[in-house]
Amino acid sequence: MWDVLTKSAARNIFYGGSLVFLLILVGLTAQSHNYVVNVSTDKAGLTDSVVRGKRLWEKHTCINCHTILGEGAYYAPELGNVWIRYGGKEDPQGAREALKAWMRSQPTGIAGRRQMPQFNLTDKELDDLINFLAWVSRIDTQGWPPNKAG
Amino acid sequence: MKYQTQKIAFAYFAVAMALFAVQVLGGFIAAYVYVNPNFLSELVPFNILRMLHTNSLVVWLLLGFFGAAYYLIPEEAEREIESPMLAYLQLLILVIGTAGVVVTYLFDLFPGNPVLGKEGREFLEQPLWVKLGIVVAALIFLYNVTMTVLKGRKTAITNVLLLGLWGIAIFFLFSLYNPGNLSVDKMYWWYVVHIWVEGVWELVMAAVLAFLLLKLTGVDREVIEKWLYAIVALSLFTGLLGTGHHYYWIGTPGYWQWVGSIFSSLEVLPFFAMVLFSFSMVWKRRREHPNNAALLWSLGCAVLAFFGAGVWGFMHTLHPINFYTHGTQITAAHGHLAFFGAYVSLNLAVITYAMPHLLGREPYNQVLNMVSFWVMASGMAFMTFVLTFAGVVQTHLQRVQGENYMDVQDQLGLFYEMRLAAGAVVVIAVLIYLYSIFVPRKGELIKRPDTAPTPAE
Numbered sequence: 001m002w003d004v005l006t007k008s009a010a011r012n013i014f015y016g017g018s019l020v021f022l023l024i025l026v027g028l029t030a031q032s033h034n035y036v037v038n039v040s041t042d043k044a045g046l047t048d049s050v051v052r053g054k055r056l057w058e059k060h061t062c063i064n065c066h067t068i069l070g071e072g073a074y075y076a077p078e079l080g081n082v083w084i085r086y087g088g089k090e091d092p093q094g095a096r097e098a099l100k101a102w103m104r105s106q107p108t109g110i111a112g113r114r115q116m117p118q119f120n121l122t123d124k125e126l127d128d129l130i131n132f133l134a135w136v137s138r139i140d141t142q143g144w145p146p147n148k149a150g
Numbered sequence: 151m152k153y154q155t156q157k158i159a160f161a162y163f164a165v166a167m168a169l170f171a172v173q174v175l176g177g178f179i180a181a182y183v184y185v186n187p188n189f190l191s192e193l194v195p196f197n198i199l200r201m202l203h204t205n206s207l208v209v210w211l212l213l214g215f216f217g218a219a220y221y222l223i224p225e226e227a228e229r230e231i232e233s234p235m236l237a238y239l240q241l242l243i244l245v246i247g248t249a250g251v252v253v254t255y256l257f258d259l260f261p262g263n264p265v266l267g268k269e270g271r272e273f274l275e276q277p278l279w280v281k282l283g284i285v286v287a288a289l290i291f292l293y294n295v296t297m298t299v300l301k302g303r304k305t306a307i308t309n310v311l312l313l314g315l316w317g318i319a320i321f322f323l324f325s326l327y328n329p330g331n332l333s334v335d336k337m338y339w340w341y342v343v344h345i346w347v348e349g350v351w352e353l354v355m356a357a358v359l360a361f362l363l364l365k366l367t368g369v370d371r372e373v374i375e376k377w378l379y380a381i382v383a384l385s386l387f388t389g390l391l392g393t394g395h396h397y398y399w400i401g402t403p404g405y406w407q408w409v410g411s412i413f414s415s416l417e418v419l420p421f422f423a424m425v426l427f428s429f430s431m432v433w434k435r436r437r438e439h440p441n442n443a444a445l446l447w448s449l450g451c452a453v454l455a456f457f458g459a460g461v462w463g464f465m466h467t468l469h470p471i472n473f474y475t476h477g478t479q480i481t482a483a484h485g486h487l488a489f490f491g492a493y494v495s496l497n498l499a500v501i502t503y504a505m506p507h508l509l510g511r512e513p514y515n516q517v518l519n520m521v522s523f524w525v526m527a528s529g530m531a532f533m534t535f536v537l538t539f540a541g542v543v544q545t546h547l548q549r550v551q552g553e554n555y556m557d558v559q560d561q562l563g564l565f566y567e568m569r570l571a572a573g574a575v576v577v578i579a580v581l582i583y584l585y586s587i588f589v590p591r592k593g594e595l596i597k598r599p600d601t602a603p604t605p606a607e
Contacts, residue, residue: 007372011306012377018386022514025390028409029337032402036333040401051330058270058328059262064197069400072272072335075196077555078477107191113189114556121348136332142407144399146474147552 040140053132060119067150069141076114078150083130083137085148092134099133100126113145153224153509155231160508161241169210169248170494174573174580175201184566194256201255201275202270207489208273209248212318214497215354216291218310221504222361223295227302228435234598236294243287247280257594271339274325281325284400307364310382314353321345333401339395347477347488348392348459352385352420355455355496362448362503363428367435377427384420384590391418395467407469418460421492422451428452429536434470441506442515442596443586446523452492454527462487462534474549476571479562480541487534490526498523498583503583505587515591522583529575536572539569540565 037043057063061071062079062125086097102128107115121129151157168236181198183189185264220237224230231237253259254277260266265278274285292315299308324341364371394410427490428449433488439445466475475481502519506512540562 005376007306007376007379010383011309012374014379014383014386017383018390021387021390025393028391028394028406029341031336032337032397032406035403036337036401037331040332040403040513041333046331052300054332054335055262056329059199059267061201061268061270061275063272064200064269064275065195066333069336070353071400072477073197073200074199074477074479074482099308109188111188111552112186114187114559115195117195117197126219132332139333139400139401141399142404144473146549149552149558 003041007060017074042135042138045135045138047131049128049131050135053128053130053135056121056125056129057132061132065116068136069139070144076116078145079133080139081140081145081148081150083134085150088134096127096130099130103129151510153230155234155237156221156224156504157508158231158234158237159217159221159504161238162213162220164510165241165245165482166213166217166497167501167587169206169213173203173206173210174254174577176206178199178570178573178577181566182572185563185570198255198256198258201467202252205251205275206248207257209244209251209262211489211497213241213244214493214501215315215318215351216356218354218358218497218500218504219291219315221508222311222358223298223308226305226308226361226454227299229298229302232294232297232301235291240287240290241296243283243290247283247287251276251280260481267330268402269326271325271335274339275341278326280517284322285319288322292316294506305371306378309361310353310378311357314350314357315400317350317353318346321350325428336400337397337402344393344396345390347493348417349386349389351493352389355492356379356381356385356420356424356450356498358452358496359424359428359448362444362499363431365503366445366448367431368432368437368439369434373434374431377423377431381392381420381427382424384416384423388413388416388419393474395469398469398472411468415464418456418464419469421456421460424452425456440512440596441503441516441524442497443519444503446520447495447502450523450527451491451495451499454487454495454530456491457482457532458487458489458491462538463566472524475541475545478541478544478549479537479565480545481536483537484543486537487530488536490530501587508589511590515586515589516596518582518586522586524580525582526576526579529572529579532577533572535568536568540569 017125037116057068065073065076067078067080070078082099083089083095086095086098100123103121106118109115176337180196180203183196183199184189206509220231254266254268255275261268263277268275268277269281275282289592295315299312321342323432324338327338329335356378360374363369364374367425391409392414395414397406397410429452432445432449466472466484502516542563543559543565545552547561548555599601
């Protein structure tokens with residue numbers, strides 16, 4: 001079988017097959033893009049404040065300590081469901097205040113404890129960032145994570 | 151060295167090796183922070199350390215690929231590189247960009263500035279001006295090598311290498327697209343990250359490995375090139391739709407759990423084929439090449455890539471398993487051995503092979519080089535094992551039992567201490583490697599085989 005396969009046949013299989021698989025990937029991506037925008041994420045809730053929150057998340061490269069939907073560094077807790085973990089579903093105002101208080105009190109400076117930097121966010125910025133995290137918690141992630149611990 | 155312009159590779163390899171040192175040092179400090187979290191916590195927080203660790207890795211691997219291309223393309227195309235001046239200009243742009251990145255990260259310059267400030271998506275944190283610089287450098291590079299190949303001899307090795315390098319540049323363009331919808335963002339972010347490391351980088355890897363085996367074993371080109379096409383076909387047939395294993399839990403449709411599980415399970419095949427390929431070429435070899443160290447790194451690359459990318463990847467790629475392990479230390483374990491096996495070892499192999507030619511000297515100082523291989527591979531393997539155990543414990547406590555993240559992390563301290571020790575071993579091995587390639591020896595410890603090459607059958 002290996003001898004029957006010539007070099008030029010192998011080359012043609014490589015180019016032809018790769019093109020086919022690439023086209024399938026592009027097609028499925030287009031379908032998924034549509035699904036994500038219209039079905040699995042909160043289209044109406046994607047406000048300017050949420051987008052500003054995402055930019056703050058990026059500005060301070062939060063992802064290089066935390067994970068979000070399981071992706072990022074593994075040095076600090078998952079934040080895709082932090083809104084739910086803080087009880088944002090039951091008591092949005094309480095969760096918001098608790099998250100703000102947490103971020104304002106960093107770093108703790110406690111010896112032997114992982115430290116989060118102080119980013120000096122304004123109250124409006126904190127609101128934007130929390131709106132972003134709350135929006136993320138509403139994404140239909142096929143049931144992930146398995147529990148509140150993230 | 152047959153062609154004068156192969157010398158360009160030396161400059162690329164030298165810068166790559168400097169960044170390699172930065173990378174392992176950054177990793178070592180970050181590993182120390184895991185053990186002593188107050189260290190540097192206000193001066194250089196963990197997120198900055200990690201960015202330096204991952205970004206320097208990616209840049210030096212790319213510089214190694216560029217260097218490998220400049221070294222092997224003249225020999226394959228049988229002509230000099232189109233424009234050495236452009237090649238050095240490309241390197242200059244990349245060096246300025248890299249220096250800009252390091253300074254921007256360390257001193258947090260221009261925070262929030264859309265052009266000058268860092269952009270905070272994982273691995274794509276480079277400021278926009280650096281990204282655009284990378285695009286310009288890539289265009290210069292592609293022009294330079296493509297013209298060289300078009301005007302010269304076209305071989306399967308250069309075909310596959312060029313396709314891989316074009317793919318790197320094209321898929322990097324997705325890094326410029328950053329929508330406000332996190333799920334959409336993640337979908338196309340993987341177009342850079344996954345299609346690079348589990349797609350087009352494998353093309354570069356297979357092509358460079360084929361070149362090394364061609365030179366080191368003297369096996370017939372026809373045989374090697376057929377293998378090459380078969381391997382890269384397996385890479386893209388599995389790797390492209392294997393992207394699906396990143397689309398399980400980010401808001402994408404449920405069918406990705408099937409597409410991703412099936413195709414990414416098969417991603418182990420190209421790596422297994424590379425093991426078969428490299429060992430069978432060595433068994434069929436027609437010459438005893440004096441550079442044993444280069445052969446050791448080439449075989450080591452295939453084997454370690456098979457375990458790191460193949461086996462460790464498969465371990466958590468099926469969606470019912472990944473549901474629990476996603477984003478734990480299991481991922482970290484896999485990431486470390488996969489990058490080391492597939493891409494770090496590949497670059498160290500080609501550098502080990504090319505350096506004596508580039509510096510115009512034999513012997514090769516290869517005993518020390520081979521020592522560094524075994525020490526480095528052992529260190530990385532041990533690091534992978536302890537992170538895997540940490541990940542299993544973390545998965546159980548956090549994902550099954552539902553204990554809080556930090557409570558679980560506090561119970562993993564022993565693993566992180568062992569990882570730090572493994573990291574120290576790797577740093578020492580890297581220093582040995584650098585010494586062995588840059589510092590000349592008076593005499594070769596391994597006697598050159600004086601038997602004439604076996605005649606063709």
